[in-house]
Amino acid sequence: MKRTTYAGLVDEQYIGQTVTLAGWVQKRRNFGDLVFIDLRDREGIVQLTFSAANQAALDVAQTVRNEYVVAIEGEVVARAExxxxxxxxxxxxxxKVTKAEVLAEAKTPVFDIEDGVNAGEELKLQYRYLDLRRPEMQKNLRVRSKIMASATNxxxxxxxxxxETPYLAxxxxxxxRDYLVPSRVYPGSFYxxxxxxxxxxxxxxxxxxxxxxxxxxxxxxxxxRGDRQPEFTQLDLETSFMSAAEIQELVNNWVKQIMKDVVDYDLDTDHITHLTWQESMDRFGTDKPDLRIAYEIKDLSETVKDSDFGVFANAVKDGGVVKAIAVPGGADHYSRKDIDKLGQYIERFGAKGLAxxxxxxxxxxxxxxxxxxxxxxxxxxxxxGAKAGDLLLFGAGRADVVAASLDYLRRQTAADLDLIDQENPWRFxxxxxxxxxxxxxxxDRWIAAxxxxxxxxxxxxxxxxxGEDPHKAHAQSYDLVLNGYELGSGSIRIHRTDIQEKMLKALGxxxxxxxxxxxFLLEGMEYGFPPMGGIALGLDRLAMLLAGQDNIREVIAFPKNSKATEPMTEAPTPVAATQLDELGLEVPEQEKAEKE
Structure with missing residues (x-):
């Protein structure tokens, strides 16, 4: 039987037509001489009806179980009122099925093939081919596919x-750190x-x-972590003879097209916010602010430098800062116990407490x-700017610790109190x-930002x-941020040998x-490089956001887990001694035993 359409696309316009469908059995309801089967494919579900009027097809329906792969032929009719x-x-x-065939039998799945399934992440990754059958996962990967199609177009x-550029470099x-690939032809050398x-x-x-x-x-x-994988995908571009502003305008139009094609959202590029790095750090405590949250960090260092509260006064005296956020409605929402939990969490950033x-x-x-x-x-x-009903949360001490702590507290309290703007869901x-x-x-050294x-x-x-201090310099660089995530990072590149050599010297x-x-790059510059710049957008993060997920593993077909292993294939695994011999490599016995 040759499939004529997808099961999930069959609707009233097909009434009276004969269709041939193929897919998986989602559910079977057996009433003897009448059997109902929900047939699932990538587009959705359709209800099949088997009756004694077509006994051969009914006999097939009596034998199938969930996740059997079947093909059917039948007439599309309207459901009863x-x-x-x-x-x-x-x-x-x-x-109404007239002909049916089992294409493949199936064992009972280790978890139900449905959204919101109650199964641990490790189990779902181990049986990823089953997890990917779930409608939610199918939707996620289609969002990713639409982004790639729109971006390429x-x-x-x-x-x-x-x-294409090389994978072996x-x-x-x-x-x-690099992932290294040993060369068999050149023992001791690596790509x-x-x-x-x-x-x-x-x-x-x-x-x-x-x-x-x-x-x-x-x-x-x-x-x-949740938004990081050892292998990831970038939407990568580079241009010549364009300024940073021109590249940003190009990217604005690019993401505008992607947003329209993928989630049917009309992005107003004229109102995309521009912030300097310093302004972003001062107002939000981070270089990737979530602008859907209205309240910001306020600097109270001057206000409290002579305070009777020694923690604040000493923080300023020792060269630190005192900053705060006023959480709207937080006074009634948070108990002392709740606030203590917030204080315990920010200890991971180096904070010594939460005032x-x-x-x-x-x-x-x-x-x-x-x-x-x-x-x-x-x-x-x-x-x-606090008013009655607000909760004031303070950070005092080293500037970077205060920034990280208040950034977390701002995001967490906004989520707890549902203070994230829903009327403007995409804030670039x-x-x-x-x-x-x-x-x-x-x-433990200076690196390029x-x-x-x-x-x-x-x-x-x-x-x-x-004789100058290179660490005072600022860069012609720019990051695109969406809803508190770094979506892309770019810059104008060095195209002159003399500047590149000075930059590398400053890096040690x-x-x-x-x-x-x-x-090879320095020599290439000597043959005349044009002024250039570019950016790379993170496909995984963009897909995660547009699919409404909070972990990039949900938009990658076969991701690694938090330990950088792949539960389904069990990669990475030891390899045969003969393979190591071909590469001229040795693995100490103790390390081999630990891996095995």
Whole structure:
């Protein structure tokens, strides 16, 4: 039997027609001489009716179980009045089956194939092929597919050339750890899987391609979390002879098209917010602010520097800051026990506690309210903007700790009190004027805030000269943020050899080590590179947001878990000794035993 349409697409327009359908048995209801089966495929469900009028087909229906794969032929008829199901597209019809065939039998699934299934993530990842049958997962991956189709179509219509770059490349020190691939032909030498196509796309600009685009796979050996995977996908572009503002305008139109094509949302690009990195950190405590939350962080350092409350006064005296958020309606919502839980959570950011006060009609109330009477209370209320019914949450100490703590508290309280703006569900923002360098606690040294090939602001180029402090420089870089997530990161690139060499020197490279790591790029610049810039949008995060999920594993067909393993295939696994011998590699026996 040759399928004529999808089961989930059959509706009233098919009444009177004979259709051939194929799919999985979602549910069977057996009434002897009458059997109902819900047939499922990627488009949805349709109800099949088997009766004694077609005994052979009925005999088949009597034998099937959930998840059997079947093909049927039958006539589409209207359901009896009062039996319609308005929740599904095919709810007004049913198919009277005249012919049926079992294409494949199935064991009883380890969990129900339905949305909201009560199964642990590890079990669902172990049986991912079953999890992917669920309508929710099918929807998620179709959202991802629509994003890729829309993105590619836009790029094609704007004269971008889709060019693939290598997966097997040279290991270069760009930030995260590389995944290495040993070479059999050259024992002791390794390829690296690309952390991004950054160097290749700059070389493509040097080659004169002008506008490059790629849906690029990237690999980074780093610790995982909900929105991070060891392998991920970028919507990657690079251009020549365009300013940062021109690239941002192009990307605005790009995401406008994607939003329209995927979720039918008309994005007003004229009202996309622009914030400097410093302004974003000051107002929201993060470089990826969620602008759907109305209340912001307020700096009370000057207000409380002479406070009777020693924690605040000493924090300012020691060079730190005191900042706060006023949570609307938080005074009634949060008990002391609830606030203690918030305080325990922010300890992971380095906070030593959580000071708080509730604002009532009578004034301030709470453990530290006695230190803020009369004029002191009025000053705190004036600067924080708090009013009766609000909860004031404070951070005091090192600026980065306070920022991280209040950023978390702002997001968490907004979620708890349903204070996230639903009328404007998609809030994009550009974060610009980033520091060129940032200090890495992991590496215990200064690193490039974006990557080593980012062009400094023109007025900051002198900071790269001998005797100057390069850490004062800011970059021609820009991040696109959506609803509190970094959606994309880009910059104008360095296209001059002299500037690139100064940048690498500021990062600690000697002339010899720079040549060893990036010699091919530096040499290429000597043949005339154009001014260039680009950006890479994270496909996984964008798909996660547009599909309404909070974990990128929900929009990736076969993701790794939080331990960077793949439960279904059990990757990574030990390999045969003969394979190691071919590569000239040895694994210590103890390490082999631990892995096995």
């Amino acid at each position: 009062g039996q319609e199901n308005k929740k599904i597209k095919s709810g007004g019809i049913e198919v 836009f790029m094609d219509n704007n004269d971008f050339i889709n060019i 040279k290991s270069t020190p760009e930030g995260a 690296a899987l690309p952390q991004s196509p950054q160097l290749f796309k700059q070389l493509l600009m040097g080659a004169g391609f002008d506008r490059y685009f790629q849906i690029a796979r990237c690999f980074r050996d780093e610790d995982l 708080w006060m509730k604002v009532t009609d009578e004034g301030l109330n709470g453990p530290i309210a006695k230190f803020f009477a009369d004029d002191a209370a009025e000053a705190v209320l004036a600067v924080s 923002a550009w974060i610009v004027d980033w520091p060129l360098f940032e200090y890495s606690e992991d590496f 974006h990557h080593p090939f980012t062009m400094p602001n023109e007025e900051d180029l002198h900071y790269l000269n001998e 490279f000697t002339k010899e080590s720079a040549e060893e790591a990036f010699g």
